[in-house]
Amino acid sequence: MSLKTGRSRSAAWRISLWGTLAFAVGSLAVFMFLHGFVAKDIQRRTDVWLSGEVEVLGDVAERTPKDRLYHRVVGEIAELASREVPDKPHSRGGSGSNDSVFFLQTNVDGAPTLWVGAGDGHAELDAIRGNKVKADTPFDLRVKDARIPFRVAAVPLGDGSHIYLGLSERDQLRVLRKLRVRFLLWWLLNVALGFAIVFYITRRMLTDVREITQAASRIGKSDLSKRVPTSGRNDEAGQLASTLNHMLDRIERSIQQLHTITNSLAHDLRSPLTAIRAKLEMSLTAETREREAESIVSAIDEVDRLTEILTKSLDVAEAEVDALRLHRRAIDLDAMLRVMVELYEPCMAEKGLRLQLRSAGPATVYADEALLHRVMANLFDNELKHLPAACTVSIALGVAGEYACVVLEDDGPGFASEIASSLFESRVKGDGSQGHGLGLAFVEAVIGAHSGEVMAANREEGGARLTIRLPLVGERLKTVAGGVLVAE
Amino acid sequence: MQLLLVEDEFEIQSFLKRSLAEAGYQVDAASDGATAERLAAEGKHDVLVVDLGLPDQDGIGLILRLRQLGVTAPVLILSARRSVDDRVRGLEQGGDDYLTKPFALAELLARLRNLLKRSSSASEVTRLRVLDLELDLLRREASRAGEMLSLTPQEFTLLEYLCRNPGRVVTRSMILDKVWGMRIQPDTNVVDVHIYRLRGKVDTEGRLPMIRTLRGVGYVLKDR
Numbered sequence: 001m002s003l004k005t006g007r008s009r010s011a012a013w014r015i016s017l018w019g020t021l022a023f024a025v026g027s028l029a030v031f032m033f034l035h036g037f038v039a040k041d042i043q044r045r046t047d048v049w050l051s052g053e054v055e056v057l058g059d060v061a062e063r064t065p066k067d068r069l070y071h072r073v074v075g076e077i078a079e080l081a082s083r084e085v086p087d088k089p090h091s092r093g094g095s096g097s098n099d100s101v102f103f104l105q106t107n108v109d110g111a112p113t114l115w116v117g118a119g120d121g122h123a124e125l126d127a128i129r130g131n132k133v134k135a136d137t138p139f140d141l142r143v144k145d146a147r148i149p150f151r152v153a154a155v156p157l158g159d160g161s162h163i164y165l166g167l168s169e170r171d172q173l174r175v176l177r178k179l180r181v182r183f184l185l186w187w188l189l190n191v192a193l194g195f196a197i198v199f200y201i202t203r204r205m206l207t208d209v210r211e212i213t214q215a216a217s218r219i220g221k222s223d224l225s226k227r228v229p230t231s232g233r234n235d236e237a238g239q240l241a242s243t244l245n246h247m248l249d250r251i252e253r254s255i256q257q258l259h260t261i262t263n264s265l266a267h268d269l270r271s272p273l274t275a276i277r278a279k280l281e282m283s284l285t286a287e288t289r290e291r292e293a294e295s296i297v298s299a300i301d302e303v304d305r306l307t308e309i310l311t312k313s314l315d316v317a318e319a320e321v322d323a324l325r326l327h328r329r330a331i332d333l334d335a336m337l338r339v340m341v342e343l344y345e346p347c348m349a350e351k352g353l354r355l356q357l358r359s360a361g362p363a364t365v366y367a368d369e370a371l372l373h374r375v376m377a378n379l380f381d382n383e384l385k386h387l388p389a390a391c392t393v394s395i396a397l398g399v400a401g402e403y404a405c406v407v408l409e410d411d412g413p414g415f416a417s418e419i420a421s422s423l424f425e426s427r428v429k430g431d432g433s434q435g436h437g438l439g440l441a442f443v444e445a446v447i448g449a450h451s452g453e454v455m456a457a458n459r460e461e462g463g464a465r466l467t468i469r470l471p472l473v474g475e476r477l478k479t480v481a482g483g484v485l486v487a488e
Numbered sequence: 489m490q491l492l493l494v495e496d497e498f499e500i501q502s503f504l505k506r507s508l509a510e511a512g513y514q515v516d517a518a519s520d521g522a523t524a525e526r527l528a529a530e531g532k533h534d535v536l537v538v539d540l541g542l543p544d545q546d547g548i549g550l551i552l553r554l555r556q557l558g559v560t561a562p563v564l565i566l567s568a569r570r571s572v573d574d575r576v577r578g579l580e581q582g583g584d585d586y587l588t589k590p591f592a593l594a595e596l597l598a599r600l601r602n603l604l605k606r607s608s609s610a611s612e613v614t615r616l617r618v619l620d621l622e623l624d625l626l627r628r629e630a631s632r633a634g635e636m637l638s639l640t641p642q643e644f645t646l647l648e649y650l651c652r653n654p655g656r657v658v659t660r661s662m663i664l665d666k667v668w669g670m671r672i673q674p675d676t677n678v679v680d681v682h683i684y685r686l687r688g689k690v691d692t693e694g695r696l697p698m699i700r701t702l703r704g705v706g707y708v709l710k711d712r
Binding site (some may be wrong): 270271273274275276277278279281282297300303305307308311339342343344346347350370373374377380381384385 | 499642
């Protein structure tokens with residue numbers, strides 16, 4: 001049960017993980033597109049402003065005579081322009097100097113003639129010199145030792161000098177950073193919330209499915225009259241449950257019909273067989289001559305054989321559809337095997353076979369004793385019929401985990417390769433076999449009905465190996481071992 | 489011995505009636521539950537043979553009703569069903585027995601005798617004696633003509649079962665049931681080999697063979 005819980009939780013995890021991942025990646029892509037769009041638009045606006053301002057400044061600089069007042073006039077205009085830049089928290093309350101805007105004029109040689117801005121302008125000048133300046137197009141300027149680049153627009157003047165107007169990209173970057181931070185917070189919140197919701201819903205659905213699965217597996221093993229739980233909701237899980245229940249109704253009806261049919265078939269065939277056998281016996285009791293008696297006795301043998309085939313066929317048919325009526329009680333396999341070996345040992349010895357039992361001590365299972373007897377008798381009969389003389393049959397009883405393990409091995413010819421893959425099917429038998437091919441099918445069906453399993457294989461050393469695993473009785477049941485136990 | 493046979497199949501009923509009469513029973517036969525109830529109510533029968541598949545009612549229901557009416561005679565149930573249901577097992581534990589069809593007549597007779605013996609003599613014996621064969625059930629020793637036989641515990645149990653039914657046929661499935669406690673029908677000669685071995689020890693050279701084989705039926709321990 002714990003295994004199943006883990007499996008369905010991991011499915012819920014997987015579904016919510018992938019769903020969330022898809023949502024996260026998609027929303028991230030949309031954001032990145034928007035971010036790029038906003039950044040471009042801000043830059044476009046900056047560029048428009050810069051181009052306009054630098055045009056004006058260039059115009060002023062051209063027209064102002066190059067006298068003593070030139071510096072003051074152009075400088076003040078540049079100062080004014082810098083004040084137009086909106087939202088400058090860094091310069092607020094500071095001196096007139098504004099570190100987010102600079103104005104620079106260079107002469108023909110590229111030497112600075114006028115500087116308005118924070119600092120002495122040397123770093124900016126160096127950066128401009130190192131940059132390939134294209135007139136009319138604003139460009140990014142990375143100034144040495146400054147974290148934030150400037151956006152610079154340039155205009156050449158008639159006298160060969162240049163005017164540069166730079167605007168710090170700080171505000172632009174701050175806006176974008178704010179945008180990113182806010183988006184990230186909302187995004188994380190959304191992703192977490194989305195994951196939680198998807199996980200919760202998926203798990204609830206899978207829990208429904210798991211309950212259905214568990215109930216269905218219990219039904220298959222024990223009681224066909226049980227039904228899977230319905231959640232009451234009309235969703236897919238609810239429909240699955242009701243569909244399963246409808247299916248179970250039909251199966252239960254079919255099984256009941258099968259019961260009726262097998263019972264009546266058994267009855268119908270048994271009555272004439274009884275009559276035949278009776279008549280044969282009656283003709284035998286009179287003073288029959290030796291030769292006639294011989295054929296009558298062999299006819300009786302054939303009737304018995306027919307009866308046995310009928311019995312086993314019906315047993316296998318019932319067992320295969322889980323319709324065997326089990327009368328379970330606690331049985332010590334060790335004691336049971338000892339009696340079986342005692343019963344079969346002389347017969348084996350007569351055929352030149354050795355029979356060995358190795359047991360690791362008592363192993364109690366909760367099973368139908370009569371059926372287990374027949375299973376073991378089937379297996380021993382098989383060995384008796386198929387093994388050549390001088391072979392050894394060994395049975396080992398052990399405990400592996402929660403299972404009792406009976407391993408039946410021989411050193412005979414093993415299973416014929418042509419039937420090795422279909423040993424447990426009814427009517428499968430080797431070419432030389434005289435049986436009716438029901439033995440192993442019956443064994444498998446009975447062990448399966450006890451929630452055990454049977455494995456058959458050829459041993460590497462030669463010979464066949466048949467392993468039967470049956471669930472051991474738990475501690476709780478052991479305390480009442482010997483008494484008749486009530487199934488849960 | 490008065491016997492009530494409840495069986496609806498005419499062929500089987502007439503065969504059983506004749507065979508049981510030959511075996512020394514005084515047989516009343518009924519083909520349905522109502523007749524059976526009427527006959528059984530007389531209370532003169534020592535044993536009942538009841539087929540479960542009756543035309544008018546369920547055989548088990550009939551048996552239970554007869555018990556309520558105060559019929560205490562043991563019942564041998566004939567059943568065509570293989571998987572015998574719980575109620576039959578319940579009856580079996582109450583001292584009755586069941587046999588699945590088809591059955592050997594010898595088996596039916598043997599089981600009937602068994603039932604009658606069970607219901608009449610419950611007294612425990614400690615020694616069994618058949619001809620010159622003697623069994624001490626307490627010391628679990630067997631001797632023939634005063635000579636001790638060396639038997640394994642299993643062989644002793646088998647011989648004891650034969651000695652408890654001297655002169656009567658015991659079938660292989662009865663032996664498996666009573667000696668090994670198994671209701672199986674092996675299609676090999678497991679039981680025969682045990683009998684051969686036992687015979688090798690009991691019927692030694694020069695002695696009268698006591699364990700006889702009846703082909704297709706079972707074994708008899710001769711008592712005369």
